[in-house]
Amino acid sequence: MKLILNDCLSFADKLEFENVLKKAEQSNLLLKSKTGAGSDYLGWLELPLKISAEEIKYIKKIAKQIQNQSDVLVVIGIGGSYLGARAAIEALTDNINKKGTEIIYVGNNISGRYVESILEYLKNKNYSLNVISKSGTTTEPAIAFRIFKEALFKKYKQEAKERIYITTDKEKGSLRAIARKEGYTSFEIPSDVGGRYSVLTACGLLPIAVAGIDIDQMLEGAKYAYANSEEIAIQYAAARNLMYNKNKTIEIMVNYDPSLHFFTEWWKQLYGESEGKDNKGIFPAGVDNTTDLHSMGQYIQEGIRNIFETVIYIKNDMSTICIPDTKDDSDGLDYIKNKSLKYVNEMAMQGTKLAHVKGNVPVISIEIDKMDAFNYGQLVYFFEKACGISGYVLGVNPFNQPGVEAYKKSMFRLLGKPGY
Amino acid sequence: MKLILNDCLSFADKLEFENVLKKAEQSNLLLKSKTGAGSDYLGWLELPLKISAEEIKYIKKIAKQIQNQSDVLVVIGIGGSYLGARAAIEALTDNINKKGTEIIYVGNNISGRYVESILEYLKNKNYSLNVISKSGTTTEPAIAFRIFKEALFKKYKQEAKERIYITTDKEKGSLRAIARKEGYTSFEIPSDVGGRYSVLTACGLLPIAVAGIDIDQMLEGAKYAYANSEEIAIQYAAARNLMYNKNKTIEIMVNYDPSLHFFTEWWKQLYGESEGKDNKGIFPAGVDNTTDLHSMGQYIQEGIRNIFETVIYIKNDMSTICIPDTKDDSDGLDYIKNKSLKYVNEMAMQGTKLAHVKGNVPVISIEIDKMDAFNYGQLVYFFEKACGISGYVLGVNPFNQPGVEAYKKSMFRLLGKPGY
Numbered sequence: 001m002k003l004i005l006n007d008c009l010s011f012a013d014k015l016e017f018e019n020v021l022k023k024a025e026q027s028n029l030l031l032k033s034k035t036g037a038g039s040d041y042l043g044w045l046e047l048p049l050k051i052s053a054e055e056i057k058y059i060k061k062i063a064k065q066i067q068n069q070s071d072v073l074v075v076i077g078i079g080g081s082y083l084g085a086r087a088a089i090e091a092l093t094d095n096i097n098k099k100g101t102e103i104i105y106v107g108n109n110i111s112g113r114y115v116e117s118i119l120e121y122l123k124n125k126n127y128s129l130n131v132i133s134k135s136g137t138t139t140e141p142a143i144a145f146r147i148f149k150e151a152l153f154k155k156y157k158q159e160a161k162e163r164i165y166i167t168t169d170k171e172k173g174s175l176r177a178i179a180r181k182e183g184y185t186s187f188e189i190p191s192d193v194g195g196r197y198s199v200l201t202a203c204g205l206l207p208i209a210v211a212g213i214d215i216d217q218m219l220e221g222a223k224y225a226y227a228n229s230e231e232i233a234i235q236y237a238a239a240r241n242l243m244y245n246k247n248k249t250i251e252i253m254v255n256y257d258p259s260l261h262f263f264t265e266w267w268k269q270l271y272g273e274s275e276g277k278d279n280k281g282i283f284p285a286g287v288d289n290t291t292d293l294h295s296m297g298q299y300i301q302e303g304i305r306n307i308f309e310t311v312i313y314i315k316n317d318m319s320t321i322c323i324p325d326t327k328d329d330s331d332g333l334d335y336i337k338n339k340s341l342k343y344v345n346e347m348a349m350q351g352t353k354l355a356h357v358k359g360n361v362p363v364i365s366i367e368i369d370k371m372d373a374f375n376y377g378q379l380v381y382f383f384e385k386a387c388g389i390s391g392y393v394l395g396v397n398p399f400n401q402p403g404v405e406a407y408k409k410s411m412f413r414l415l416g417k418p419g420y
Numbered sequence: 421m422k423l424i425l426n427d428c429l430s431f432a433d434k435l436e437f438e439n440v441l442k443k444a445e446q447s448n449l450l451l452k453s454k455t456g457a458g459s460d461y462l463g464w465l466e467l468p469l470k471i472s473a474e475e476i477k478y479i480k481k482i483a484k485q486i487q488n489q490s491d492v493l494v495v496i497g498i499g500g501s502y503l504g505a506r507a508a509i510e511a512l513t514d515n516i517n518k519k520g521t522e523i524i525y526v527g528n529n530i531s532g533r534y535v536e537s538i539l540e541y542l543k544n545k546n547y548s549l550n551v552i553s554k555s556g557t558t559t560e561p562a563i564a565f566r567i568f569k570e571a572l573f574k575k576y577k578q579e580a581k582e583r584i585y586i587t588t589d590k591e592k593g594s595l596r597a598i599a600r601k602e603g604y605t606s607f608e609i610p611s612d613v614g615g616r617y618s619v620l621t622a623c624g625l626l627p628i629a630v631a632g633i634d635i636d637q638m639l640e641g642a643k644y645a646y647a648n649s650e651e652i653a654i655q656y657a658a659a660r661n662l663m664y665n666k667n668k669t670i671e672i673m674v675n676y677d678p679s680l681h682f683f684t685e686w687w688k689q690l691y692g693e694s695e696g697k698d699n700k701g702i703f704p705a706g707v708d709n710t711t712d713l714h715s716m717g718q719y720i721q722e723g724i725r726n727i728f729e730t731v732i733y734i735k736n737d738m739s740t741i742c743i744p745d746t747k748d749d750s751d752g753l754d755y756i757k758n759k760s761l762k763y764v765n766e767m768a769m770q771g772t773k774l775a776h777v778k779g780n781v782p783v784i785s786i787e788i789d790k791m792d793a794f795n796y797g798q799l800v801y802f803f804e805k806a807c808g809i810s811g812y813v814l815g816v817n818p819f820n821q822p823g824v825e826a827y828k829k830s831m832f833r834l835l836g837k838p839g840y
Binding site: 078079080082083094095096097108109110111112113114115116117118119120121137138139140142143145146147149150174175177178181195249250256257258259265268269272273275276277278279280281283284285288289290291293294295296297298299300301302303304305306307317318319320321323324326330331332333335336339340341342344345347348350351352354355356358359401402403404406407408409410411412413414415416417418 | 498499500502503514515516517528529530531532533534535536537538539540541557558559560562563565566567569570594595597598601615669670676677678679685688689692693695696697698699700701703704705708709710711713714715716717718719720721722723724725726727737738739740741743744746750751752753755756759760761762764765767768770771772774775776778779821822823824826827828829830831832833834835836837838
């Protein structure tokens, strides 16, 4: 994993960067000493080292059980109890040709139309439920659990109990109480790990393992990043705060492979929820290229100059397909005949970076060799670490989310929930 | 269709709005008189009236032929030759339980991994190709056409010719020449309709018809909007420029149903590409709620106050599912037992609007009765019209996209394309 800053730092004086870098280094110490704001929620910091061999073994055992039991695992969760798993699964499996146990996601919206479609889809499938909610009381997954539990019991009668898997806080919340009472198989989310930092707990790891991904390798990657990516995490945090200080208040996460779309969604939650408070913070946005070069591309090239980009590029996407030699150049493509798509895509990425820098869009680049569980684990830990540091540089508590309560309170009042 | 502005106008003086409104009215006259910037590209303005009965009949005839011929229609296109069709198909069909001919999309990226997955997916399917490119020379679809044509001929030998459908300019470009030479069935994109305004031409209408959607009704809806939504188009254009003048430079398009995700992508292209130039323009972003209330929600509630929202709400999503009465309130949901998801979702929408307005996020609301082809056609024409007006209020040419060329030139140079 490589962080390349020159196309970003060229937009600032050396001294400016050095000053923010100093602040980022101090912020890293604050994070590691667990003395900063929100330090009750730093369980993710040493998570890759601390997760026990027993827990990993148990997750893998249950994952195998679910694979044998079901064609589909229905993951019920929202926010951090949804995006972490989905981002990893989309990045690391072939989501078009679904092999093995398919993972589908509900409880992340309240659309009746969506729920009815999924219920119909499940009619002729064998399925299990994994209900994920740290608090155990979030409305969207609770509604979905009522509905899908009813369908499950209708289909499997008493056997349904063996198809329900709960992931929630060790002690707190109604979901833990329900799991105990009904004797459902369950997993624990450490109380000091917030939702958006939970992908390397059972929250993310169970569905990821069911999807056939090597979670040992993913944790190895995170462990590797723990040991080796501190410096680049500090640099990324510093660079983006440098941009913010220069009124570049929108950061666009850019990928060149559609399988990374949900990685960007995971990143948007991580950074938006950690930093968007106290009337400040970088606005996180995303584009999937080259698709969006024909959509958001115009704005990025020539709109308001308050944008910078972070490009994630997979050096080798493991594809081998080339542009056929058709012995007929009527489409004018012969100048790239026999070239691999991998190569053409990389040139599109390089060309776009050049064009954007010329258009006054600073570019931060992150290169990874290939997309596998190990590298994915690295990326996850790197972005988590950099996010904590970055929030402290900005001067906010990166580990709370007071604003998320506002819509809930307002909705509960309209729904007549007792106490609101 | 209803436009509700009070939660937006409450953030400004009456006089301020009246001034922008005047400008929007003048911009509308400029648009209709076809005397403003980019007036060579106003073919979309009277398109719903002008499209001939014959052309519609032909599109429907060929759509039926494709349905009979194939399980899958592979749509090859990018930007406006991709998003218009996809947005409509996702909004108006059940994309989870694919019935009838499935539509899949290629040529909108250069990922080798993606292309290889699709080729594998097609191995055991009967399929046809619809190649859509106005210029006929765009790199991404041209590459995909080479690859998928080769696979098609390998599978169907000479019969493959009957499975290729071309949508391109009447005269210009290599794709028209290829269609003529090979005798492929083809459709014309009017030369005065730009890509992002092309959904109601054969560009969008052929795949939409193949997906089983009533294109007559969609065009009726557009015609209805042509006759009836001029005033609200002017008001929406005025309101968003009012917000822009008050430094609300990010507009977030909000939906409460995941089937509208690609409608937002279509809208982002339409507005971003029309307005993001000359170092100005509103930055278009999107959220799918309630999903993203647990992601971008924190930022929207409490981040930098340079955001306003436009919420599209479907009053009746045609679902009937309710929250089951489980005779057990251990999940604490009994206060909404027997309530429909439709109702709960609407309360989430209302509650969120209240919370955001309180958090200093102005909210524009658009309500439609239900999501059907007629209403979709209305929405499309309304947003197209408002976009043209809005661009003129902003003082840009809303019908060009000079910035899109920048990355292409830069990429062609790296790829060694002759002439670059």
